[in-house]
Amino acid sequence: xxxxxxxxxxxxxxxxxxxxxxxxxxxxxxxxxxxxxxxxxxxxxxxxxxxxxxxxxxxxxxxxxxxxxxxxxxxxxxxxxxxxxxxxxxxxxxxxxxxxxxxxxxxxxxxxxxxxxxxxxxxxxxxxxxxxxxxxxxxxxxxxxxxxxxxxxxxxxxxxxxxxxxxxxxxxxxxxxxxxxxxxxxxxxxxxxxxxxxxxxxxxxxxxxxxxxxxxxxxxxxxxxxxxxxxxxxxxxxxxxxxxxxxxxxxxxxxxxxxxxxxxxxxxxxxxxxxxxxxxxxxxxxxxxxxxxxxxxxxxxxxxxxxxxxxxxxxxxxxxxxxxxxxxxxxxxxxxxxxxxxxxxxxxxxxxxxxxxxxxxxxxxxxxxxxxxxxxxxxxxxx
Amino acid sequence: xxxxxxxxxxxxxxxxxxxxxxxxxxxxxxxxxxxxxxxxxxxxxxxxxxxxxxxxxxxxxxxxxxxxxxxxxxxxxxxxxxxxxxxxxxxxxxxxxxxxxxxxxxxxxxxxxxxxxxxxxxxxxxxxxxxxxxxxxxxxxxxxxxxxxxxxxxxxxxxxxxxxxxxxxxxxxxxxxxxxxxxxxxxxxxxxxxxxxxxxxxxxxxxxxxxxxxxxxxxxxxxxxxxxxxxxxxxxxxxxxxxxxxxxxxxxxxxxxxxxxxxxxxxxxxxxxxxxxxxxxxxxxxxxxxxxxxxxxxxxxxxxxxxxxxxxxxxxxxxxxxxxxxxxxxxxxxxxxxxxxxxxxxxxxxxxxxxxxxxxxxxxxxxx
Numbered sequence: 124x125x126x127x128x129x130x131x132x133x134x135x136x137x138x139x140x141x142x143x144x145x146x147x148x149x150x151x152x153x154x155x156x157x158x159x160x161x162x163x164x165x166x167x168x169x170x171x172x173x174x175x176x177x178x179x180x181x182x183x184x185x186x187x188x189x190x191x192x193x194x195x196x197x198x199x200x201x202x203x204x205x206x207x208x209x210x211x212x213x214x215x216x217x218x219x220x221x222x223x224x225x226x227x228x229x230x231x232x233x234x235x236x237x238x239x240x241x242x243x244x245x246x247x248x249x250x251x252x253x254x255x256x257x258x259x260x261x262x263x264x265x266x267x268x269x270x271x272x273x274x275x276x277x278x279x280x281x282x283x284x285x286x287x288x289x290x291x292x293x294x295x296x297x298x299x300x301x302x303x304x305x306x307x308x309x310x311x312x313x314x315x316x317x318x319x320x321x322x323x324x325x326x327x328x329x330x331x332x333x334x335x336x337x338x339x340x341x342x343x344x345x346x347x348x349x350x351x352x353x354x355x356x357x358x359x360x361x362x363x364x365x366x367x368x369x370x371x372x373x374x375x376x377x378x379x380x381x382x383x384x385x386x387x388x389x390x391x392x393x394x395x396x397x398x399x400x401x402x403x404x405x406x407x408x409x410x411x412x413x414x415x416x417x418x419x420x421x422x423x424x425x426x427x428x429x430x431x432x433x434x435x436x437x438x439x440x441x442x443x444x445x446x447x448x449x450x451x452x453x454x455x456x457x458x459x460x461x462x463x464x465x466x467x468x469x470x471x472x473x474x475x476x477x478x479x480x481x482x483x484x485x486x487x488x489x490x491x492x493x494x495x496x497x498x499x500x501x502x503x504x505x506x
Numbered sequence: 507x508x509x510x511x512x513x514x515x516x517x518x519x520x521x522x523x524x525x526x527x528x529x530x531x532x533x534x535x536x537x538x539x540x541x542x543x544x545x546x547x548x549x550x551x552x553x554x555x556x557x558x559x560x561x562x563x564x565x566x567x568x569x570x571x572x573x574x575x576x577x578x579x580x581x582x583x584x585x586x587x588x589x590x591x592x593x594x595x596x597x598x599x600x601x602x603x604x605x606x607x608x609x610x611x612x613x614x615x616x617x618x619x620x621x622x623x624x625x626x627x628x629x630x631x632x633x634x635x636x637x638x639x640x641x642x643x644x645x646x647x648x649x650x651x652x653x654x655x656x657x658x659x660x661x662x663x664x665x666x667x668x669x670x671x672x673x674x675x676x677x678x679x680x681x682x683x684x685x686x687x688x689x690x691x692x693x694x695x696x697x698x699x700x701x702x703x704x705x706x707x708x709x710x711x712x713x714x715x716x717x718x719x720x721x722x723x724x725x726x727x728x729x730x731x732x733x734x735x736x737x738x739x740x741x742x743x744x745x746x747x748x749x750x751x752x753x754x755x756x757x758x759x760x761x762x763x764x765x766x767x768x769x770x771x772x773x774x775x776x777x778x779x780x781x782x783x784x785x786x787x788x789x790x791x792x793x794x795x796x797x798x799x800x801x802x803x804x805x806x807x808x809x810x811x812x813x814x815x816x817x818x819x820x821x822x823x824x825x826x827x828x829x830x831x832x833x834x835x836x837x838x839x840x841x842x843x844x845x846x847x848x849x850x851x852x853x854x855x856x857x858x859x860x861x862x863x864x865x866x867x868x869x870x871x872x873x874x
Contacts, residue, residue, distance in 0.1 A: 187712040305800050306573075335572030335739055338800070340783040362713050368787035392787050406713050408720075408746030410769060410784050417746070419717030423682040 148217060149356050150176040150199070150242070150324050155212035157191075157198045165208070166428045168194050169380050172212075173454075176324065181350060181357040183371030183388065185364050185403070187424055191380040192360045193247065196326045200244055201226060201234060216241055219323065240270060242324040243317035248333060252313065253301040259312050260284075260297030267319050286315040290345060307338040311345070318349065326358045331366070343370050365407055368392045376400050379425050379435035382454065386466035394494045396457040396468040398440045401491045434471065442489045446471050446478045459493045526564030530598065530733045531584065531617060531701045533559050537592035538579050542805065551804045553579045555757050557593075561701055564731035566723070568748030568765060570741050570780070574801055576757040577737045581705045584735065585619045586610060615645045618694035622706040624686035628678040634689055635674050638662075641696035661692040666722060684715035691722065701733045702726070708743065720747045741780055745769040753777045756802055756812040759831065763838030773840040775854065776813045811843065819844060821852040 152174040158165035169191050176182050184192045197203045199214045214226040218241070229237060246252050254262060263286060264279035274282075284294035290311040301309055310330060317325055327346070331339040347370060350357060359371055367374050367388065374391045376384045376399065384397040395401040402420045422439040434440070437447040454467040455474045471478055472492060475485040536557040539550035554576045561567055571577045582588055584595060586604050595602050597616065604610040621627040628637060638658055642649055649657055662670035665688040678686055687707060694702060704723065708716040724747060726732050736748050744751045745765045752762040753774065761774040772778045802808050802815060811829050814820040823843050831839040832846055844854035 187714055189712075307800060336741075336783045337572065337779055363785065364713075365785040365787050369785050403714060406717055408717070408742050410742040410745060410781065411786060414746065414766070417717050418721070420714035421718075423684060423715060424712070 147178045148175045148215075149178045149180075150217070150358075151213075151215040152195070152199055153213050153215065155195070155198055155214065156210045157194055157203065158208045158210050160206050161208065164428075167380065167430070168207075168427055169198065172377075172380075172382055174375055174382060174385070176356050176358060178217075178323075179350075179354055179356055180373060181347075181359060181371045183364075183367035183374040184358060184360045184377060185362060185367055185374060186377035187362060189424055189427075190377045192377050193328055194380075195377070196244065196328055196358060196360055199226065200238070200242055200326065201229075202244070216324070236270070239266065239317075239322065240320045241322060242326065243320070243322040244326040245313050245317050245328065245330050247328040253309060255301050258298050258300055259304070263287075263297075263312075263316050263319060266316060270320055282319070283315075286319055287312070289318065289349065290315045307334055307341065310334065310338075310342055314342075314346070314349075318353070318355075321353065322355060324356050324358070326360070328360045329362070330359070332361065332363075339366070346370065364391075364403055376403065379430065380427055381435065381469065383436070383469045384467070385454065386468075387463060390463060390466055394459075394462075396459065396462075396466070396473060396492050397436075397470050398442050398472075398489075398492055399436050402439075402441075434469075442472065442492070444471070444486050446481055446483050446485075450477055450481060452477075457493075458488065459495055461495050524563055524731075526562075526731050528563045529560045530563055531561040531602075532596040532599070533557055533580070533584065533593070534596060535593035536580065536583060536595075537590065538576075538583055538588070539591045549805050552757050552807050553804060554583065557754075557759055559752060559759070559762070561733040561735055563700070563733050564727055565750070566727055566734040566736050566748040568736045568738060568744035568751040569754060570738055570744050570751055571754035572739060572780075572801060574804070575754045576804075577754050578705055580754075581619065581703045581735065581737055584701075584703055585617060586613055587619075611644070615697045616699055617701040617703065618697050618699040619703040619705065620687075620690055620694055620707050623710050624683055624690050625678075625710070627690050628686055628693075630678050633675050633677050634662075634681075637678075637689065637693055638696055641693045645697035657696075661696055664695060664726075665689070665692045666718075667692070682715075683711045684718060687711060687719055688722065691719075691726075695726070695730075699732065701735070703735045703737075705737045706739070707736075709739070716743075723747070741769055742784060753780065756807060757804055758812060759841065760813065761838075761840045762831070763835070767835065767838060773834045773838065773845065774813075774842045775817045775819060775844075777840075779816075811841070819852040819854050821850065823848065823850045824852055 152172060154171045154173055155169055156167065156171055157169035159168050160166055172195060184195065186192050194203065194207065198207070198209050203209065209227060212227070215223050216226055217223050226234070226237070253259065260280055260283050263283035264276065267279040267282055268274055268276070280297065284297055287294050287296060292308055292311055296304070304312065331342050334342065343366065346357065359367065361367060368391070371388045374386065374388050375382050376391070376397065378399050384391065384395070384400045386396070391400060392404065395404060405417060406419050408417055420439050425435050425438065432451055433448040434443070434452050437443040440447070450471060452469040452471045452474060454469045456462070456464060457466065457468045457473040458475065470492070472485070472488045478485040536554055538554040540553055542549040542551065557580060559567065569577045569580060583590055586595070602613060604613050635658065638661055639654065642654065642657055646657070658674060659670040662668070662673055667673045667685060667688050673681070673685070678689070681689065707723070708719050711719060720743065723734060723736070727734055736744065738744055748765045750762065751765040751768045753760050753768065753776065755776045761768060761772065761777045768777065769781060772781050802812060808815055810826045811817070811820070811824045814824040817824065829841045829843045829846070831841045834840045834845050842854070843851045
């Protein structure tokens, strides 16, 4: 089966997407679990989530609302508001000199020093997270001075002006109030603030959702350009998978509190391995190409409080079989020949060994989730 | 359905032989200016200016534009939720301006609206039964007992909430976003309307269930021949769902035509920018790059074409005179001087998606 073409295409895809090897990670999230609620019956919103962010990599985190993408970002930065509770796992941050620290074990002082400096976050609806009664220059300078006590006000303001220029806003806007700026400009100010201390990891939670497409395009280009220039890593959270395919090197798709697929961006788009990823990609009407009838995904996401065993997607999955309701799939390497060895998927179709262990014969893999690089090329040639 | 069309003698109804494609609701020179606050302030926000269009039976018209371009204002004007500054709304050719509560009631029986936020548009303290019963009683008179029950079940089944018994006693918080939006649509259908004004009906919903709602609206269009105005900022969904698409920029219509041509071969420079800005995983190269600028202030909109400060092709003509909608093909119009036959018209580089991505950002130049 493994013809040379397949191998070439696979390695080519890996090359194009600049997959960063796991040997140089900047952030490693291991088995992170989060519960909501302090009583005897908490909701497990994140269950044993593991994710690695390479240095200089843009990692996209996609999924529907309520699937835990924002919770993952907030838990990893310890910003989770009550009643959120981290019940297990570790978040290892690797500094530029190679020292590893577990963010979850830092005391308050060390955590405060680490925030903004090591990892900065741009919040969802960042446009409204600026304080309306202070000029934006003051808001940026305050943050710089809090972390660098030796810096004078004047220097902090000068640095703020540099930051504004970095994101393409005229420095004289330092004296503007947030309401005097448009939505896109406010979003840029938030990005400038996040970059103030030259962080190594930038987490962006739906940074472009409230903006129209033209502005979204500008912001995304800006982030890509700054990333190349300053060399930080990005976790980009959004529900818009088509946007991620453009900006991200790698995409992790979440469903019901778990990562169900983790692969290079183009692989996810051209060769999805999980039925949910495949269905999600077909939930967007295309702007170009042939017009066709689309169905979306039947049903709605499961209630996390009532989640039993088995695959959480089985009720909405067109390819579910008996074992799906009893065995909870784990992230494994897909069985399709020629696949990138670093991609992972949580679907029993790709884990026949577990199904056989149950005493069942695994069904044939549907074509929707087993397209090889070879098939994709052939399809492209036909079109 | 015919049995439900009662108490409608006061307003011109659809002709008995109404066919899909017949005009229903017409906007003529629609204009809305909002006064700014402040003593002695004479400034107004030019939210909507000189907008003309017609909604037709069994057809979907999409209104696409960025936030602040005035598309929701148009929906609210058509629903007569606020007074017009100028122009008129015509229902079956007759002026439909409401003068009092009674005429407003009659009007909303014909023209119903679906709002963006199904979380906010349903009263959380009432179950689905109450929400729908109220709408039925207002618009169809005093239904009771079995008659009411069957009307409720029919409504829920029409929006594909089946079995109806499972949903009828539920409170809005017990339903998912998609189910809530379906209840909101059922409430609008209770009036047996001829026109549905859908203001961003899917933008608050999860991506996986958006298509379900669009397909439902499509089904209503095909089976009940309702005329639908679909307001969205997502031009790709307009292409999927709408028969015709109008693009709005800063309170004016800049382009209109059938959805397929508008999205595949945009004529107006703004539409071209919009189409190129949309993410397209299949073609990572053909994207608008270096697009700059933002929508103008509508308090003092730019003179001439409102897109001229951002338009790479703008000339003095564009900066001084407002371009009319010029025919640019089969039932297609674009408000751009580049398509006029004036000698001082701007030269547009060849439109369409085949041009190199950088061409849209270069200042005026020859035909590529």
